[in-house]
Amino acid sequence: MDIDINHIIQQSLKGDKNFQEILLKRLRPLIYKNIYKYWDVWDTEAEDMAQEGYIVILMSLKTFDSKKNVHYLHYIKTKLEYFYKNQHRKSGFRTNVSSLQEALHEYKTASSLSSIERIADQEEKYDLMKSIQNLSSEEQKIIYLYYFYGQSMQSISMNLGIKYGKVRSLKRQALSKLSIQMCRR
Structure with missing residues (x-):
């Protein structure tokens, strides 16, 4: 009740x-x-x-x-x-873009990679981070909350104050954009 x-x-x-x-x-x-x-x-x-x-x-x-x-x-x-x-x-002021740029910089400057596989893995992560940076701020938040923090879409909906259907739609839209961008690389 x-x-x-x-x-x-x-x-x-x-x-x-x-x-x-x-x-x-x-x-x-x-x-x-x-x-x-x-x-x-x-x-x-x-x-x-x-x-x-x-x-x-x-x-x-x-x-x-x-x-x-x-x-x-x-x-x-x-x-x-x-x-x-x-x-x-x-x-102090921090934007989504600046935080992503910091993360990208960390990937770029990763030192002493020991194998080709690790280098390829870092490249993929770098490309993914760069692609996420091209998403809208709402899409970025949803992707990070869902995939990086493991929150449910219901929880994301409540935390961001966005309707559940819109969260689903934005997530689907973001994944579609990421898929297209990653295929181009």
């Missing part, structure tokens, strides 16, 4: 720990949606930022003023947006 979000919010504001835990689970997609605006899916800092987001939500339960006629969801959405924007400014 699905509990009404307004009931969950009211109980969370009253301090009910069980409902606060439910609220955190319900707001998880909002957290990751904001994180992925500023950090790469594969960035290790993203998971730390998720934990920070949970803390922001819990703290906001104490600071929320219902007398101001603002719904809690609007309040927390705005609070998370500005929190992540400020954290991103503090940590």
Whole structure:
């Protein structure tokens, strides 16, 4: 049975720990949606930022003023947006492209490869990374989450705040593009 979000919010504001835990689970997609605006899916800092987001939500339960006629969801959405924007400014700017370029550079500069097979394997990885770089940012995120982090498409849908059907479509589209690009190489 699905509990009404307004009931969950009211109980969370009253301090009910069980409902606060439910609220955190319900707001998880909002957290990751904001994180992925500023950090790469594969960035290790993203998971730390998720934990920070949970803390922001819990703290906001104490600071929320219902007398101001603002719904809690609007309040927390705005609070998370500005929190992540400020954290991103503090940590320095990194884009998907720059992270991929760093990964490509690592593949290029791999030292002392001992056999032709290892060299061929590195070449394939390099070509794949270069091809992934040509995908849209949404396609890149889906490919990385699905293949590199082993997340299910349902989980990716929730984390990115994208409908499941769109995630499937984007994944299929990305694989098609990668297939074409890899065949050309």
